[in-house]
Amino acid sequence: MKFIVSTTSLLRNLQLVNGVVNTNTVLPILEDFLFVIEKNKLTISGTDLETSIATTMEIESKANGKVAIPAKILVEYLKTLPEQPLTISIDDESFAVEITTDRGKYKLNGETGSDFPRIPAADNVEELTLSTAVLQKAINKTIFAVSNDELRPQMTGVYFQLNNEGITFVATDAHKLVKYKRTDVQAVSSTSFIVPKKALTLLKSILPSEDTQVKISYNSSNAFFKYNNVSLICRLIDAKYPDYNAVIPTENPNQLNLNRADILNTLRRVMIFSNKTTHQVILKINGNQLNVQAQDLDFSNEANEILDCQYSGADMEIGFNAKFLSEMLSAMDNEEVKLELSTPTRAGILLPTETESGEDLLMLVMPVMLSV
């Protein structure tokens, strides 16, 4: 098997796939790219058994076939080459790979492609289409709230809830929760699934900056994200997502309106003086004045800032993890935000004061208990 390909376009495609290729895996073949040639088309795939990425590109080749090539050495080598055509030939018996440039010859050992794990095919799927911009936004707004607790696998991914009214993306680690809803996209039938955080992180890193359409297909065990010549396939988390709607408090009589940039900057400063593990800050709201305090008794650190705000409700004192608050505020893009509160032991709800049409955003953060 022999084919000709340009260095830059090969490298660009390899780098898309490379994110999913692990080094030091239990299965050595997972350190390889799978090259499959069929009718002048080269498909490159990589997998970690949970998530797979595949890209397709045009090449010149007379024969068809497949081979697994070690990823690290190939990418490292291609990075050093200037743009030029490469001739890659593979011995059909020994799977030895030989790369020829106008300057020299390079050899490395490949493995038989038939040992490469099978990447799931999109069988019995339903489909829907999203623009990359919307998908990117949904990932950015939710992914930071996903839990890392492997004892609760259901929370280690983003929950996609689809119906004829729209798509809702939910993420929570039981301390904070984000619910992002798009009403400008509809699904044919109602369904829901949990996409692992790792797959979404990878997807986020390979999504192109120009706006195109991403086709999302899904069945009971896998989700397939496909745009242009690239597809990302991931195994869904097989668990029941917690009933998040039931825990979002609806009656929150106290409303605090804030300038997002102001509160974010205050929190970033005050947080430096808080305990490095708990990042605890106390918000004291008195009339139209918000007092943000932090202290770390172990180091005698203390910070205290006063912010003007608009507040309607009873004066109160509530503790939060400042890291959570600032993560949430950073994931928003409105100028003005409002924090709805009820009691110091109940969730705070962070909302944008204005939303773009077609979207709906709610963030929730649990307070920390203050000593009585």
Add this chain to the structure above:
Amino acid sequence: MLSHSLVHIDLDTFFVSVERLKDSRLKNKPVLVGGNGDRGVVASCSYEARAYGIHSAMPIRTAKMLCPHAVIVRGDYEHYSKYSNMVTDIIKENVPVFEKSSVDEFYIDMTGMEKFFGTFKYMQDVRNKIIKETGLPISFGLSENKTVSKVATGEAKPNNCMQIHYGEEKTFLAPLHVRKIPMVGEKTTELLKKMGIIKIKTIQQMPMPVMTSILGENGTTIWKKANGIDNTPIEPYSERKSISTEETFDQDTIDVKKLGSIISAMTEKLAYQMRTENKLTSCITVKVRYSDFETHTIQKKIAYTSTDHSLIATVKELFKKIYQRRVLIRLIGVKFSGLVFGGHQINLLEDSENLLRLYQEMDFIRNKHGKNAVQRVSGMGYDFREFNPFNGIKK
């Protein structure tokens, strides 16, 4: 290399001295502090009592046999810690860096201060100040490192001080008994004695690898200490990173239900203590000592918390795991470590608001009416004593 000046300063028969301040009749008498009835141990004893062969950590019962007319005092830990803090404050005001290694012992780093005033003279002034302001006898040793200073303090006692000049450490240690080396206990002494090693001098003359082959890594450390080599730095006094409680039963027990109630009551008290101090724990340890003194501990890392229900559940789970032998239990203890400053991060899915409110109300009642004002029914009736974990003395 700049030589160091390290001071070891130690209050003489600390608990006894404090008791004597309260009651001058105890002066010049054999006095024992410690013990809860028959099963306690001697936490501290006066020099008069030591003449009868009594030493600390000896069962009270044995001590009584050795010296039937000794005065036994139960001890008042709060009082001791008050005096200990007084001494700490004086030291804090007068020295650059210090380490509080126990209630009555301090290490002070005076390195670099020789230029300004004689370190020995200066430390004598500090010592006199402590004696004058607290009325407690105190001794210190000054030398190049911690080990030599500690040994020197021991030699200086009672109520005196001693300086070992740089370069004289080996000569100072040589004629002393191996037992004087810190970390050489009863068993090691026995072992060394069997090999004919009685004086530190013998260890000094031995090659280090021989000690290592006999006692492993400890052998290396002991050899170094015997030769006056010790590079351990002063660890400045810091806030405690753990809280604990333990209970020795009046009678060994196997009543699992009762044990469960006791550890849950212990946990409840510690959790309250953490909440009042604004602390969270990330590591739970459960300790069990059987009637044959075999002691087991087990620990578990958890997400930072200070709520009763999650702590009690974990403590009980650990107790179930560790209590494997069907043997009577003598002692049981709970420790929370990895403490950080902060309040409990409420969990959206697991914490019920009513429960959290309940804790707040209970804490409010405790703050107002005392820490025993309200508690779980399961822990009632087991009003276990709260002990100083160092010496088993009731607070």
